[in-house]
Amino acid sequence: MGRKMKLLVYTSRNFLISTIIVLSSTGTILYFVLKTLIENEMLEQLDLQADMIVNELAQGRYVNYPLVEIDKINRISETPKITGDTLVFDYVTKEHEDFKYLKVERKIGSQPYRIKVMIIYIGWHKYYQVIFFLLSIAAVLMALAGVLLNYVLSKKLWKPFFFNLKQLNSYTLSRPGRVHFEPSHIREFNELRYALEELTERSRREYLALKEFAENASHEMQTPLGIIQSKLDRMTQMVVDADMAGYIVQSKAAVERLRRTIKGLLFLAKLENDSYADKESVSVGYMLRSQFGQMEELFWGKNIMVDLRIEEAEIVVNRFLLETVVSNLLANALHYTPRDGRLNVVLHENEMIFINTGLPLTFPPELIFDRFKKGEQHSQSTGLGLAIVRQICMLNGWKINYSYSSGNHSFKIALQQEVLPGACPGTGKHCTEIC
Secondary structure, three states: OOOOOOHHHHHHHHHHHHHHHHHHHHHHHHHHHHHHHHHHHHHHHHHHHHHHHHHHHHOOOOOOOOOEEEEEOOOOOOOOEEEEEEEEEEOOOOEEEEEEEEEEEEEEOOEEEEEEEEEEOOOHHHHHHHHHHHHHHHHHHHHHHHHHHHHHHHHHHOHHHHHHHHHHHOOOOOOOOOOOOOOOOOHHHHHHHHHHHHHHHHHHHHHHHHHHHHHHHHHHHHHHHHHHHHHHHHHHOOOOOHHHHHHHHHHHHHHHHHHHHHHHHHHHHHHHOOOOOOOEEEEHHHHHHHHHHHHHHHHHHOOOEEEEEEOOOEEEEOHHHHHHHHHHHHHHHHHHOOOOOEEEEEEOOOEEEEEEEOOOOOOOHHHOOOOOOOOHHHOOOOOOHHHHHHHHHHHHOOEEEEEEEOOEEEEEEEOOOOOOOOEOOOOOOEOOOOO
């Protein structure tokens, strides 16, 4: 799609284009109309002069008018009336002037005459230049005035709309109280305001109901799951046969998987509702080393060679969410890297990369961040880890990409830098002096 433009720019541009088209069309029409009217008027004047000269000759008077030629002819030709344009040298201005002439042949008594009368006029190119010049000035003035007036009036007219749009962009369901929208004297804007107020209030009520349901569901589900887990633990201490022991182990695994699934879904619901707004400056390198240190023995247990190439980098983020991203990606690499495999973790200033060896995906790569999408060799996984990672990245404005090449899975996260109020750019630390 092309580049989007602002509404005021769009309307002003269209107004300017339409003004130029209308004035150009008007100027062209005006030129031809004036030309026709002036030519008709000049012809009427020339006819009048010719008739006056014929009357003078008929009365036997001597005619010696300027710009008049009277010649005696033998007979009247087939074209007794001719009009045209000519140039006459003006001795005052020392240049040729445009004249319209009329030649008529009349018989006065028994003698035919050819009478030529002329009248001066401004050349049509000068008419065109004058009209073009005047309309150009009018077009520029009208365009400037129209654009300025349209911009000022539109800015004032659309002020409530832009204010309400800003309010809507900053609105979150977790914010207490109703959102305030500015009224307008424009009926359509007021109708939009009423619709937005009703929409936001209805969304807020539904969010509160969903939040209450999630909290109740979490409490009500965790309690019976805890009881089941406890009973199964006690059953494992009893004397049972091999079949019963197998059933108990399978039940405990299913309960644990259900507990982790519920926990993951509730966590995703909190992420979507932006429940982790608190941010601070966090060292990504320290976070990576800390999380890997907690899982280091697990990687050793599978004889996975881990290469950490970590540069110092600090970003402004919710500490718990960054910890979740790092731990989930490390856990994903641990689960899907085969024994004797390899994991490379790279941290640059604005990029975090996890590369691990492994088998190709059994589903399309674009679905890897979807919920409950997992490899067939790990059916016991909840399939929510990477979905949580993607949601956290979206929440923080980070870009995450997955690729598979030459037997290596690669996850790259472009970290968006953000500076806390009162912090030095590039460090995230609080400033006490001018940076």
